Amino acid sequence: MNQRSTETEPTPGKEPSAHESSFKSGFVAVVGRPNAGKSTLINALVGEKVSIVTPTPQTTRNRILGIANHSSAQIILMDTPGIHKPLSRLNERMMSFVREALEERDLALLIADASEPFGKGDEYALELLKEYAPKTILVLNKIDLIRKARLLPLMDRYSKLYGFEEIIPVSALKGDGLDELTKAVVALLPEGPQYFPPDVYTDQPERFLAGEIIREKVIRQTRQEMPYVTAVLIDDFEESETMTSIRATIVVEKESQKPIVIGAGGERVKQIGTEARQELERLFPPKVFLDLHVKVEPHWRDNRGVVAALDYRDQM
Numbered sequence: 001m002n003q004r005s006t007e008t009e010p011t012p013g014k015e016p017s018a019h020e021s022s023f024k025s026g027f028v029a030v031v032g033r034p035n036a037g038k039s040t041l042i043n044a045l046v047g048e049k050v051s052i053v054t055p056t057p058q059t060t061r062n063r064i065l066g067i068a069n070h071s072s073a074q075i076i077l078m079d080t081p082g083i084h085k086p087l088s089r090l091n092e093r094m095m096s097f098v099r100e101a102l103e104e105r106d107l108a109l110l111i112a113d114a115s116e117p118f119g120k121g122d123e124y125a126l127e128l129l130k131e132y133a134p135k136t137i138l139v140l141n142k143i144d145l146i147r148k149a150r151l152l153p154l155m156d157r158y159s160k161l162y163g164f165e166e167i168i169p170v171s172a173l174k175g176d177g178l179d180e181l182t183k184a185v186v187a188l189l190p191e192g193p194q195y196f197p198p199d200v201y202t203d204q205p206e207r208f209l210a211g212e213i214i215r216e217k218v219i220r221q222t223r224q225e226m227p228y229v230t231a232v233l234i235d236d237f238e239e240s241e242t243m244t245s246i247r248a249t250i251v252v253e254k255e256s257q258k259p260i261v262i263g264a265g266g267e268r269v270k271q272i273g274t275e276a277r278q279e280l281e282r283l284f285p286p287k288v289f290l291d292l293h294v295k296v297e298p299h300w301r302d303n304r305g306v307v308a309a310l311d312y313r314d315q316m
Helices: 038-046 089-104 119-131 146-163 176-190 205-224 255-262 264-283 304-309
Strands: 024-032 064-070 073-079 109-112 136-142 165-168 231-239 244-252 287-297
Touching: 024 038, 024 089, 024 119, 024 165, 038 064, 038 073, 038 089, 038 136, 038 176, 038 244, 064 176, 064 231, 073 176, 089 304, 109 176, 136 146, 136 176, 146 165, 165 176, 205 244, 205 255, 205 264, 244 255, 244 264, 255 264, 255 287, 264 287
Parallel strands: 024 073, 024 109, 109 136, 136 165, 244 287
Antiparallel strands: 064 073, 231 244
16 A cells, blocks of 8 residues: 655755765645645646645645655655635634745745636735745646637736746646646756655645545535635544544534534535545545544634644644
8 A cells, every 4th residue: 555644754954875866856835826726736746635626715724745756756745725815813824834835945836727817816926936036837727728829828927927937838637738847847856865755645644634535525515605614623543454443523613504514414414424434445444434523613713722733744
């Protein structure tokens, strides 16, 4: 089974040996507006699901590492929350992850939704890039949704606003342009060591991955009614040779939201549990026992303890 995470910390100071002197490696900050397709792109480049994907903006709340391993390179992709102006403690923490990623990167990828008009949010993202001035590739995503005639004017506009190393159109969903993007990223990375073993594709602990998968199902089931106000806390996580037992709490902000998650006769939370368990069993075979509860935590997005509990780095 492929490893999902590693107990071994990356070794940024490690010197490459003679045989790996031509090996390329580095940390790549993947940034952009909400719903630009950052998580979909990272999952496609890694070849594994390391970040949840929903039609709802602001799905990613942490800085998540996905590791794309190649014979001559290791690309460590830092998925980040969508760039936005923070309005709560949770939003402030989310934007701190974006800034940390830009501070620590060897290269940045700015992901822009080519199917959406250029707007204030794009200007804000560019201003943030200018603040940190990283080497950056512009990735124009979702080109499968537009006519080719729209691409050149968009590329021209962006090229006048920032000194991008490359501008590469892709469809992360369809896989178009990903080989070209990978080659461009590797070309811009420095020579360096293999920070993670080749069978590791994320640094996230298993309990965090479990919580994210459950949260994805909650969002998909409830996004019309309450897209932004849920969190999932893993209360208990136990593994054995025959079963992984997970007890989790779905957190909402108001009493009126609790029945939305539970559904009539408990049908919605049952469906959430079924979909989550089926996906979790692909990560933790052969069997998963999943016990879900729903809890009201008023104003949890401004609750320091709850927000801190959602940071996977505090779970390691």
